[in-house]
Each structure stands twice: as C-alpha cells, then as structure tokens.
Amino acid sequence: xxxxxxxxxxxxxxxxxxxxxxxxxxxxxxxxxxxxxxxxxxxxxxxxxxxxxxxxxxxxxxxxxxxxxxxxxxxxxxxxxxxxxxxxxxxxxxxxxxxxxxxxxxxxxxxxxxxxxxxxxxxxxxxxxxxxxxxxxxxxxxxxxxxxxxxxxxxxxxxxxxxxxxxxxxxxxxxxxxxxxxxxxxxxxxxxxxxxxxxxxxxxxxxxxxxxxxxxxxxxxxxxxxxxxxxxxxxxxxxxxxxxxxxxxxxxxxxxxxxxxxxxxxxxxxxxxxxxxxxxxxxxxxxxxxxxxxxxxxxxxxxxxxxxxxxxxxxxxxxxxxxxxxxxxxx
Amino acid sequence: xxxxxxxxxxxxxxxxxxxxxxxxxxxxxxxxxxxxxxxxxxxxxxxxxxxxxxxxxxxxxxxxxxxxxxxxxxxxxxxxxxxxxxxxxxxxxxxxxxxxxxxxxxxxxxxxxxxxxxxxxxxxxxxxxxxxxxxxxxxxxxxxxxxxxxxxxxxxxxxxxxxxxxxxxxxxxxxxxxxxxxxxxxxxxxxxxxxxxxxxxxxxxxxxxxxxxxxxxxxxxxxxxxxxxxxxxxxxxxxxxxxxxxxxxxxxxxxxxxxxxxxxxxxxxxxxxxxxxxxxxxxxxxxxxxxxxxxxxxxxxxxxxxxxxxxxxxxxxxxxxxxxxxxxxxxxxxxxxxxxxxxxxxxxxxxxxxxxxxxxxxxxxxxxxxxxxxxxxxxxxxxxxxxxxxxxxxxxxxxxxxxxxxxxxx
Numbered sequence: 001x002x003x004x005x006x007x008x009x010x011x012x013x014x015x016x017x018x019x020x021x022x023x024x025x026x027x028x029x030x031x032x033x034x035x036x037x038x039x040x041x042x043x044x045x046x047x048x049x050x051x052x053x054x055x056x057x058x059x060x061x062x063x064x065x066x067x068x069x070x071x072x073x074x075x076x077x078x079x080x081x082x083x084x085x086x087x088x089x090x091x092x093x094x095x096x097x098x099x100x101x102x103x104x105x106x107x108x109x110x111x112x113x114x115x116x117x118x119x120x121x122x123x124x125x126x127x128x129x130x131x132x133x134x135x136x137x138x139x140x141x142x143x144x145x146x147x148x149x150x151x152x153x154x155x156x157x158x159x160x161x162x163x164x165x166x167x168x169x170x171x172x173x174x175x176x177x178x179x180x181x182x183x184x185x186x187x188x189x190x191x192x193x194x195x196x197x198x199x200x201x202x203x204x205x206x207x208x209x210x211x212x213x214x215x216x217x218x219x220x221x222x223x224x225x226x227x228x229x230x231x232x233x234x235x236x237x238x239x240x241x242x243x244x245x246x247x248x249x250x251x252x253x254x255x256x257x258x259x260x261x262x263x264x265x266x267x268x269x270x271x272x273x274x275x276x277x278x279x280x281x282x283x284x285x286x287x288x289x290x291x292x293x294x295x296x297x298x299x300x301x302x303x304x305x306x307x308x309x310x311x312x313x314x315x316x317x318x319x320x321x322x323x324x325x326x327x328x329x330x331x
Numbered sequence: 332x333x334x335x336x337x338x339x340x341x342x343x344x345x346x347x348x349x350x351x352x353x354x355x356x357x358x359x360x361x362x363x364x365x366x367x368x369x370x371x372x373x374x375x376x377x378x379x380x381x382x383x384x385x386x387x388x389x390x391x392x393x394x395x396x397x398x399x400x401x402x403x404x405x406x407x408x409x410x411x412x413x414x415x416x417x418x419x420x421x422x423x424x425x426x427x428x429x430x431x432x433x434x435x436x437x438x439x440x441x442x443x444x445x446x447x448x449x450x451x452x453x454x455x456x457x458x459x460x461x462x463x464x465x466x467x468x469x470x471x472x473x474x475x476x477x478x479x480x481x482x483x484x485x486x487x488x489x490x491x492x493x494x495x496x497x498x499x500x501x502x503x504x505x506x507x508x509x510x511x512x513x514x515x516x517x518x519x520x521x522x523x524x525x526x527x528x529x530x531x532x533x534x535x536x537x538x539x540x541x542x543x544x545x546x547x548x549x550x551x552x553x554x555x556x557x558x559x560x561x562x563x564x565x566x567x568x569x570x571x572x573x574x575x576x577x578x579x580x581x582x583x584x585x586x587x588x589x590x591x592x593x594x595x596x597x598x599x600x601x602x603x604x605x606x607x608x609x610x611x612x613x614x615x616x617x618x619x620x621x622x623x624x625x626x627x628x629x630x631x632x633x634x635x636x637x638x639x640x641x642x643x644x645x646x647x648x649x650x651x652x653x654x655x656x657x658x659x660x661x662x663x664x665x666x667x668x669x670x671x672x673x674x675x676x677x678x679x680x681x682x683x684x685x686x687x688x689x690x691x692x693x694x695x696x697x698x699x700x701x702x703x704x705x706x707x708x709x710x711x712x713x714x715x716x717x718x719x720x721x722x723x724x725x726x727x728x729x730x731x732x733x734x735x736x737x738x739x740x741x
Contacts, residue, residue, distance in 0.1 A: 129521055
C-alpha cells in the first residue's frame with residue numbers, strides 16, 4: 001500500500017477506529033497509520049514533559065497500573081512507572097524475584113491473580129516469547145508488552161521511531177542500519193517491523209551466528225559486513241551484546257566482536273554526515289560502541305531515546321485505557 | 332463364548348493389508364486367531380456378525396506411544412501399541428517391562444519398547460536381552476537421539492545379535508540444542524529458539540552409516556524432512572533393514588501452525604516447512620514410509636498452558652490417527668489396503684508380532700470402520716487423558732464402530 005493511501009485511510013478514522021486494539025502485544029499486528037497515531041499522541045506528551053513545570057495530567061487518576069516484570073529491568077520499569085504516575089495512575093511494581101513465580105506458580109495463575117486485583121492496565125515483561133500474549137488472553141484489562149523473550153518490545157520500537165521522526169521528519173527513503181545480536185533481540189524484531197512499515201529501508205547486520213533466518217520477511221535486508229551496511233546510513237542503531245553470548249558460543253571474543261561490529265568514529269564516518277546514533281541501553285562501552293561515539297552529541301540521540309520512552313509509554317497507557325475510561329468515541 | 336467358538340464376519344469390505352485393494356468377503360475367526368479370510372465357506376455352527384456397509388480392517392498397531400490411554404486407543408481403533416520407554420521410570424529393566432506388558436490386557440495389548448541405554452541417558456547399554464525375554468519387542472532410544480556415536484554403534488550391533496529392531500529419534504542433539512521450532516520465517520517472527528531442519532538428516536545419515544557396519548535393523552520413528560526421506564529411500568535401495576514412520580501432524584501441518592504460540596502444535600521433532608510437509612506425503616505415496624503412528628502423548632494444561640518454549644512437546648493423537656490418515660486415501664495418495672499396511676501390518680512386522688493382518692494364525696484384532704462417517708475433532712470432548720490436539724474443530728471422516736480384540740468385542 002502506498003503511503004498516500006495509508007494517510008488517507010488514517011484521515012478517515014476517528015475515535016476507537018484509530019487504534020482498535022485492546023492490547024499492545026507487538027508491532028506486527030499494527031497498521032502503519034496506527035503506529036503513526038501512537039507517535040502523534042506521544043509527541044504531545046514529549047512537549048508537555050519538556051515544557052510544563054508540573055508534569056502531571058490526571059487522566060488515569062483512580063486507575064491501577066501493575067508493572068509485572070518477570071525479567072530484571074531497570075530503565076524500562078522506571079520509564080513505565082514514571083509514565084503511569086505522570087498520568088495520575090496508581091502504579092504498583094511486581095518483581096518476579098520477589099513473587100510466587102519462583103515458588104512454582106504458573107504464569108496463568110499469576111495472570112488470574114493480577115486480574116482478580118482489578119488492575120486497569122498491566123505492563124508485562126517476561127523472558128519467554130509469547131508469554132505476554134498468554135497472560136493477555138486471560139485478563140480483562142489492556143496489557144502492554146514491555147518485552148517478551150526474543151519476540152517483541154513494541155514501546156522500544158515506538159520510542160525509536162519517535163526519536164528518528166523528530167530528527168528526520170519522515171521515514172520515507174531513510175536508511176536505518178541495525179547492528180548487533182539480532183537473533184536474540186526483541187528490540188531488533190520490533191524495529192524491523194515498525195521501520196519497514198513506516199517506509200524506511202532497514203538493514204540488519206550481525207555475525208552469522210547472531211542473525212536469524214528470513215529477516216527479509218520482516219522487511220529488512222541482512223548484512224554481515226558492518227562497513228557495507230553503514231554506507232549512506234541515516235540512522236545507526238546498535239544493539240546490546242549480552243555478556244553470556246560473548247564466551248565463545250556465538251562470537252569468539254568481545255574484542256573480535258568490537259573489531260568487526262563495534263561502532264567507532266571511523267566506522268561512523270561511512271554513514272551520512274548527519275547520521276543519528278542510537279542504542280536501546282544499557283550499553284557495553286568498548287564492545288558494541290566506543291564511548292567517543294556514544295557521547296558525541298552531534299550524532300548520539302541515546303538520552304533522547306530515554307526521554308521519548310516516557311512520552312511513548314504515556315501515549316500507550318492513555319490510548320489503551322480510553323475505552324475503560326469512557327472517552328467519547330472509544331467505548 | 333467358548334474358545335473354540337467360530338465367528339464369521341460377513342457382508343463387509345475387507346481391508347486386507349496383503350492385498351492391493353479392499354475386497355468384499357468374509358473373515359473367519361476361531362478363538363483369538365484368524366482362521367481364514369476372503370471367499371471362505373461359513374461353517375454352520377459359526378456365530379455370524381454382519382458388517383454390511385463397513386470396512387473390516389486389522390486393529391491398528393501404534394508404533395511409539397508415550398502413554399497407555401485405553402479410552403483414546405479404543406476410540407481410534409488401536410488394539411496394540413508399542414509403549415515408548417520414556418515413562419516416569421524409564422523402561423530400562425526387566426520388572427518395568429514385565430509390568431508394562433500386563434497393563435492393558437485383555438482388551439488392549441501394550442508392547443513395551445526396551446530403553447536402549449540405562450535411564451535413557453545415552454551412555455551405558457541397558458539389559459536388552461533380559462528385557463526381550465520379559466516381553467520387549469524392540470529397543471528404543473526414547474525422545475532423544477544417542478549423541479555418542481560409539482554408544483549407538485554398540486547398541487545397534489548388540490540389538491542386531493538379539494534380532495531386535497532399534498527405534499530411534501532422528502535429531503542431531505548438538506544442532507537441535509534447546510530449539511523448539513524449525514528455523515524459518517515463523518520461528519524468526521515469533522522469536523523462538525530454532526534449529527535447521529538438517530538436524531534430522533544428520534542424525535539419519537550417521538545411524539545408517541553405523542548400520543552398514545553393524546547389520547541389524549533400525550526404525551526411524553518419525554521422519555519429517557525431504558532430506559531425511561531421501562536418505563531412507565537410498566538405504567532401502569541398498570537393501571539395508573531401514574524403516575521409518577510419520578505422524579499425521581507432519582503431513583497435515585507445517586511450521587506456521589505454531590503462529591500465535593499454539594502449544595498444541597509444539598512437537599518433537601518440531602513442525603517443518605511446507606516443502607517438507609509435501610515431501611512427507613510424497614514419501615508415503617512412494618512407499619518410503621512404513622509406519623504411521625499417533626505418537627500419542629496426552630498433555631494437560633500444566634504441560635501445555637505455558638509460554639511456547641516452556642511447554643512440553645506432544646500431541647494426543649490416538650483418536651485422530653485413522654481419520655486423518657484416511658485423508659491420504661481420499662486424496663488418492665494410496666489405497667486403503669496400503670494404508671492398513673502402514674497402520675497395522677508393518678508396525679506388527681517390525682515388532683515381530685502375529686497381528687496387523689488377516690493371514691491365518693494372526694491375532695483376531697479387528698476393527699469395523701465407517702470410512703465416510705463425518706465428525707468434528709473437539710479438544711474439549713476427547714476420550715484421551717488430555718485434549719492436546721492441533722486439529723481442534725477440524726471436520727474429519729472415518730469412525731471406528733466396533734473393536735474386537737483377540738476374538739472378543741469390547
């Protein structure tokens with residue numbers, strides 16, 4: 001579908017038709033205009049977060065938001081917590097480490113428990129692909145996927161898209177190079193789907209041992225040579241290499257990885273002069289990215305990604321609770 | 332009914348695995364065995380059973396089930412099953428084998444498969460000879476491939492000396508690792524750990540190479556890829572004693588059936604590509620496949636209502652085995668008698684039991700099949716111990732109306 005047709009589809013929609021999904025489980029189920037709608041909504045919150053002395057908007061007042069994190073997280077959990085609190089929700093965090101999950105309770109039982117506590121929105125991170133969908137099928141309130149296994153991390157893809165759009169204006173014809181452990185990365189999967197849907201040319205580059213098959217079906221072109229993948233890139237998105245993959249099973253060593261796939265100032269010069277450098281964090285400085293690149297604010301938008309994360313999550317929490325809050329046109 | 336009472340089954344269509352096509356005729360039974368079949372004269376003192384409108388076939392011999400689940404087997408017309416050694420206590424000793432052989436009698440016979448190695452650990456040989464004496468009809472590696480080639484070489488040569496077929500799981504464990512799906516678009520989209528389909532061909536190639544050295548017989552319980560079938564085809568042309576089986580899931584479904592993380596479609600080996608699914612049908616049609624097994628493995632919600640990678644593999648397949656296999660006949664891939672070779676005669680031959688056919692002296696295990704009877708698979712209403720079928724709500728045809736085991740109706 002051409003972008004013109006997509007715009008006209010979106011323009012004719014109002015209310016719930018703009019985003020007819022109960023949950024946000026991934027980018028895959030979303031139409032391009034639905035992604036754009038969430039970005040437009042997030043833009044509003046980004047402006048408020050920067051401008052207002054008081055960052056409070058009370059629209060989720062009285063609603064309970066449970067952040068159920070079955071996998072450790074610092075920044076995503078914090079981002080969702082701040083987003084919920086800025087909207088006035090009562091935010092409760094559930095850490096798997098302190099939960100009955102460790103005592104053998106099944107995921108379904110945990111879901112039923114959260115449901116019985118009458119949560120109004122549940123944010124879930126889980127280490128197993130598909131686990132968030134499994135919970136979503138069992139609860140009565142909207143569910144936001146904060147990352148499931150290697151599958152999807154939709155709010156990360158949305159915040160990345162918002163960051164790119166604020167700098168580049170549009171996605172049409174942009175070359176985005178995603179480099180790193182694509183195989184084990186939900187960030188890469190969600191970004192491939194979202195950026196391709198928005199009209200960008202997506203290149204993914206990884207050692208063959210960390211590249212999944214058939215990425216072309218997700219709208220991306222695979223590369224194994226980082227220099228070739230960087231040629232003319234508008235955006236360079238680096239992925240985190242997990243420590244446990246560095247021990248020889250997937251790559252020979254961190255220093256060899258750095259030599260072949262690390263983003264250095266010299267490498268970055270192969271991309272366009274105004275290329276953006278992005279990283280979902282936390283970074284392994286000196287492995288996938290050198291400090292000089294990460295901290296070079298003429299290219300690096302890494303802290304802005306974090307900032308946009310709050311705005312995007314506010315937008316998602318707002319949009320997904322509109323039906324239950326009785327917002328006109330959304331019930 | 333005395334043991335010498337003769338029973339004549341008349342008016343039906345006989346699906347005799349030894350023949351090219353089903354033929355009208357009678358089946359004469361005395362005691363627990365078949366006396367004669369075809370154009371037989373009915374003795375005046377015989378009890379006559381009318382099978383008009385039905386296909387009369389040998390009871391199914393299911394080569395490789397994980398649980399003795401009589402209600403499901405009865406529904407599916409399965410009168411004997413070879414029980415995999417992967418039980419709570421692995422079937423690796425005489426006592427467990429002896430107990431398993433008694434488990435279903437009289438209306439259902441279990442033929443336990445002896446664990447090839449102690450604890451199914453793939454290291455030390457189990458007491459195959461003593462287990463054979465206790466009733467084991469074949470040796471099996473269980474759900475796992477034996478990774479150590481030296482161990483497999485010794486298992487094959489030892490079993491060969493006993494005349495026991497080695498039933499093996501064909502998946503290279505180093506390559507398969509913790510994979511829960513076949514590499515491909517679906518696994519990438521869903522973010523599932525996957526392994527290339529060649530894990531199967533690698534395992535088959537090694538085991539055939541070993542068999543060339545050791546002699547004896549090997550049966551690949553489930554072959555699911557084109558490359559795997561090609562290797563089996565070549566080995567058969569070489570006159571090696573190599574046989575292989577399939578399960579309906581692999582000729583009915585491809586890997587995209589796990590989309591939406593459907594754990595009922597989580598199998599071991601994992602579902603393959605559409606190309607491999609079609610290769611499975613081709614291998615059935617050209618005679619490369621010897622056996623169709625249900626791989627019956629009922630699994631409740633505690634094993635299946637989990638994230639995909641955490642769920643246990645397996646399908647409750649006993650009830651749908653015949654109906655789904657009859658699709659192959661309806662689609663013209665093989666005759667109904669050829670199908671009965673795959674479902675009854677060949678598995679009986681691999682186990683070395685006198686069953687699965689209509690030859691005189693063969694066990695009077697008979698099913699009466701309404702081949703066209705339509706029904707709908709319903710995972711909520713299955714006879715099996717659990718309803719984990721990937722074919723829920725699928726309309727199928729073919730119902731077993733009566734089951735006779737050893738000359739007695741149950």
